[in-house]
Amino acid sequence: MSTLFLNPELEPAAAVVGARVGVRGDEARHAVTVNRIRPGETVSIGDGEGLVVTGAVVSAAPDELVIEVAEVRTEPWPSPELWLVQALAKGDRDELAVQAATELGVTGVVPWAADRSVSRWEGAKVAKGEARWRTITREASKQSLRGWLPQVAPLARTSDLVRLAGETRMLLLDPTAHTALTAIDPAGAARVHLVVGPEGGFAPAELERLSGAGAERVHLGAGILRTSTAGPAALAVLNARLGRW
Incomplete structure (x- = not known):
């Protein structure tokens, strides 16, 4: 099962298959030092507002974690x-x-x-x-x-x-x-x-x-x-x- 990390600045224009997106700061540090995420593993990155991209990790450092997007999903706002x-x-x-x-x-x-x-x-x-x-x-x-x-x-x-x-x-x-x-x-x-x-x-x-x-x-x-x-x-x-x- 993939793991989700949050990047509130994730832009829909960048969330396309084949693109590379990542997380920085505390989120990247937590991913690499606590979760021990390594290149090749599959993780997800979301903006917290319905947009989630999933893909394999291409680089994992305490200051930045980067994935290559393989899947994009957008969750609609729940109703009711x-x-x-x-x-x-x-x-x-x-x-x-x-x-x-x-x-x-x-x-x-x-x-x-x-x-x-x-x-x-x-x-x-x-x-x-x-x-x-x-x-x-x-x-x-x-x-x-x-x-x-x-x-x-x-x-x-x-x-x-x-x-x-x-x-x-x-x-x-x-x-x-x-x-x-x-x-x-x-x-x-x-x-x-x-x-x-x-x-x-x-x-x-x-x-x-x-x-x-x-x-x-x-x-x-x-x-x-x-x-x-x-x-x-x-x-x-x-x-x-x-x-x-």
Whole structure:
């Protein structure tokens, strides 16, 4: 299986069979010194916006990795978009959710400061947390050979989600809901937001406000999943529902 590296400056005009393209800087250094990529191996290079080229490595140095393009593919922007609104959680549970969601094709992730979130991003922690999630989505995208890097939205408060519920289709993953996620057809929406609560679940006031704004409560079976598991599980259901799998 080939390995993906990212070059945001990759130009479509250069992405043709027979051309030589590469990566430099930290990306090249990581490829050569960590992944130990050598000439002759097959790797992919993408721009993070749908364009991916694949070919054999012709030179591998810590300052630049170059391939000769043998295949070009362009991934269309996903429709509908599937977004994960992930409540901040203690430990690395929210990060695990973001990593798995990226591997499963999420379009974007929204960090949410829920009422019952034990973890809190305040002050300098906000920028640090958002940067950490961008790193996670970047590395998970490379591992899963994704053409598009998921977007990481700014930290959201419940008031932000209330406003968002009036603009897109929002599904609250609530174990007490009467409607199963498998009964939902997401195909007619331009964007779907899956909202996952923290370890303690949604606060009653949050459910009331979000439901009142138009969000739909859905469940994932009779059990209760961890906050790190619920979002990826729901994405898998919708991917199958949309025929992407």
